[in-house]
Amino acid sequence: MPVAQLASSGVSNDGNKTFVFQGEGHTLGNALRCIISNYSDVQFCGYSVPHPAENKMHVRIQMYNGKAIDALKRGLEDLVKVCDITLEKFDEEFNTFKSKRES
Amino acid sequence: MDTLHDEKHRIILNEHKIVNNNSTSPTVLDDKFDIKKFRKIFRVVIVRHENYEMEFDLIGLHPFLANTFRRLILSDVPSMAIEKVHILNNTSIIQDEILAHRLGLIPLKADPRLFEYKSNWSAAANEKDTLEFELKIKCSNNKDSSKKESSRAEDIYKNTNVYSKHIKWIPTGNQKSKFKESDVGPIHPDILIAKMRPGHELDLKLVAVKSNGRDHAKFSPVATAFYRLLPDIKIVKPVEDEAAYRLQKCFSPSVITIRTQNNKKIAVVKDSRYDTSSRNVFKYDDLKDSVVMSKIQDHFIFTIESVGAMQPEVIFKEAVTILKDKCLSLLAELNS
Numbered sequence: 545m546p547v548a549q550l551a552s553s554g555v556s557n558d559g560n561k562t563f564v565f566q567g568e569g570h571t572l573g574n575a576l577r578c579i580i581s582n583y584s585d586v587q588f589c590g591y592s593v594p595h596p597a598e599n600k601m602h603v604r605i606q607m608y609n610g611k612a613i614d615a616l617k618r619g620l621e622d623l624v625k626v627c628d629i630t631l632e633k634f635d636e637e638f639n640t641f642k643s644k645r646e647s
Numbered sequence: 648m649d650t651l652h653d654e655k656h657r658i659i660l661n662e663h664k665i666v667n668n669n670s671t672s673p674t675v676l677d678d679k680f681d682i683k684k685f686r687k688i689f690r691v692v693i694v695r696h697e698n699y700e701m702e703f704d705l706i707g708l709h710p711f712l713a714n715t716f717r718r719l720i721l722s723d724v725p726s727m728a729i730e731k732v733h734i735l736n737n738t739s740i741i742q743d744e745i746l747a748h749r750l751g752l753i754p755l756k757a758d759p760r761l762f763e764y765k766s767n768w769s770a771a772a773n774e775k776d777t778l779e780f781e782l783k784i785k786c787s788n789n790k791d792s793s794k795k796e797s798s799r800a801e802d803i804y805k806n807t808n809v810y811s812k813h814i815k816w817i818p819t820g821n822q823k824s825k826f827k828e829s830d831v832g833p834i835h836p837d838i839l840i841a842k843m844r845p846g847h848e849l850d851l852k853l854v855a856v857k858s859n860g861r862d863h864a865k866f867s868p869v870a871t872a873f874y875r876l877l878p879d880i881k882i883v884k885p886v887e888d889e890a891a892y893r894l895q896k897c898f899s900p901s902v903i904t905i906r907t908q909n910n911k912k913i914a915v916v917k918d919s920r921y922d923t924s925s926r927n928v929f930k931y932d933d934l935k936d937s938v939v940m941s942k943i944q945d946h947f948i949f950t951i952e953s954v955g956a957m958q959p960e961v962i963f964k965e966a967v968t969i970l971k972d973k974c975l976s977l978l979a980e981l982n983s
Contacts, residue, residue, distance in 0.1 A: 547980055565977075569861075571718040572973060578711040582680040617981055620974045625682050626712065627971035631964060633691045637703075638960055641693040 550602065561605055561612040568601040569593055576603055579626075580619040585610050657879060657941040662929040680709065694948075701959035704877070705947045713874050713947045719966035720872040722860035725764070726956050727757040727778060727831075729855045736850035739809075741841045746851075750782075751865050753811050753838055754954045755855055757831040759868070760965075765856045772854065774820025778831055780853040781815045786843035800842075807843055812836035814853065834955040868962050870952040877946035880919040884937035887911050894934055897927040920948070 550562035565572065573591035580603075581589040588606040605612040659666050688707035695702040705713060732747040739746075757778055765776040772779065786806045800807045811833035818826070841849065860867035880902065886894045891914035895903040904917040924942070929935045951959040 547977055568973075571715055571723065572970075574711055575715040575970070578709065579680055613981065617978060620978045620981070622680075622682055624971050624974045624978070626685065627967045627974070629682075629686050629689060630691075630712075630716075630967050631971075633689060634703075634960075634964065634967075637691040637693055641696065645696075 558611045558613075559607040559609070563603045563605070563612075563616060565601040565603065567599050569599075570601075573601045573603065575623060576616075576619050579622050580605060580615050583615055583618065586615050589615070656944045658876075658944055660924060660926065660940040660942065662926060662935065696960070699953040699955050699959065700951070701953075701963075702948065702950045705874075705949055707945050708947055709945075710947075713949070715970065716949075716963070716966055717872055717874055719970055720869055720951065720962055721867055723969050724868045724962055724965045725759045725857050725859045726866050726868040726954070727755045727759050727762060727855050727857050728863075728865040729753065729755070729780070729853045730858070731854040731856075733852040733854070734850075735852065736848055739841050739843045739847040739849060746841060746849075749840055750851075750853060751863070753814075753840075754834045754956065755831065756829065756834045756956055757826075757855065758956060759857050760957075761825075762857045764858065772819060774822050776856060777819065778822075778855040779817045779819055780832070780855065781817050782809070782813060782840075782849055782851040782853060783815075784809055784813050784843075785848045786845050788845050800844075804843075804845055808839060809841040809843060809849060810836060811838035811840060813840075868954055868957055868965075869959075870954055872949070872951045872962075874947045874949045876942040876944060877948055878919050878922045878924050879941045879943055880916050880922060881939045881941070882914060882916055882937060883939055886914040886934065886937050890914075890934060893931060894928065894938070897931075897934070898925075899923050 546566045546568070548564045548566070550556070550564050556562070570591075570593060573593065577589050577591045580586055585608050586605060587608050589604065591601060591603045593601050603616065605615050607615060685707070690704075690706040692704040692706065693701070694704060705716075729751045732743075732750055734743050734747070737743055737746060741749075755778070762778075763773075763776045765773075784806050786804055789803055789805045797803065806813075814833055816828045816832050822831075843849070858866040880898065882894075888911060891903075891905050891912045894914045895905060897903075898919075899922045901917060902919055902922045903914050905912050906915050907913070922940075924940065926940070928938050928940070949963075951962055953959045953962055957965070
């Protein structure tokens, strides 16, 4: 199971949670943190890799209101959208670049 | 420095410090991340595309995304490399473990998209996740009399240099019908693996698998992938004659050109893109106030140098797709 909720670390309720990602690192951690901490209902979002020898990454989300898990889901959804837009624009530009070079 | 108060968000490189300018309009950097806005302002411009090297601009992007893509390219996009070496015989002077390490670093042409990750090492080799090679070579005296006089090792001995071209592919299962040797073998035929003398012999079986750069750097599909910010240089006070040539020398070649105007040589910025942003101008007291060096903060120049198994544009798209799939599978798990 790649995602779990950290059982014992400070306040943990629906609005304030630490999620543990198995097998993830700074690549996903920082991307998620940057997106989620921008949401207006999020009070705090941070990530850490607690130990380099453990293949784990923690994401802490604290909300003004609402559930932490919803912010996490929204963050993942937004990241998917970013990927889609990037792929779309890259493909478009690459095709015009190729056809320009061939002509 | 009013000339710099334009629409672009830039940082200004001073002699000893970096300062932000007050851009007149907000950019991606100062407001909240918003998908709709991202779609509107994000642009890709491809600048250069040679065989295995590509340079393109990602404009209107948060730095965290640029870095995420770079990290994905380096350590998450998979490639094939030799992982296990069965040493049946090695009488050369190079030690087994060093030989195995050298072999592992040889880039292979095999397209990793056509293979699967090997999940179980104890299971028998599978045509979908393994490529097998053989390196069987023996050094001997060269009987060719025409080379008797020579003192070069290559002439006196046969097979004194072992190159990557001596690696032979052994197809398993249906691989023979799917691939050609040139599709899967070493990309470069002339990588020196070992040097031998008569009587030395190598007999190795090589097993290549798919993995990613996080596992070992040999699985990274790129030689390098990096980004930098677009540099911008502005001449704010006219620089003439001798000073103009001095100014030209302060920057990378082709950044500054000299134009003749009213019988005077005037320095003009031609293209600041390839400037290294060295701050040589600040050596000269008379020049340092006539130039403003800056960097555009949301304009990333990406360079991808592929090792050769995949085209650089494919590597970039793979990286983005990997991130997308990762998020989708995490979402599926959270929703279940």
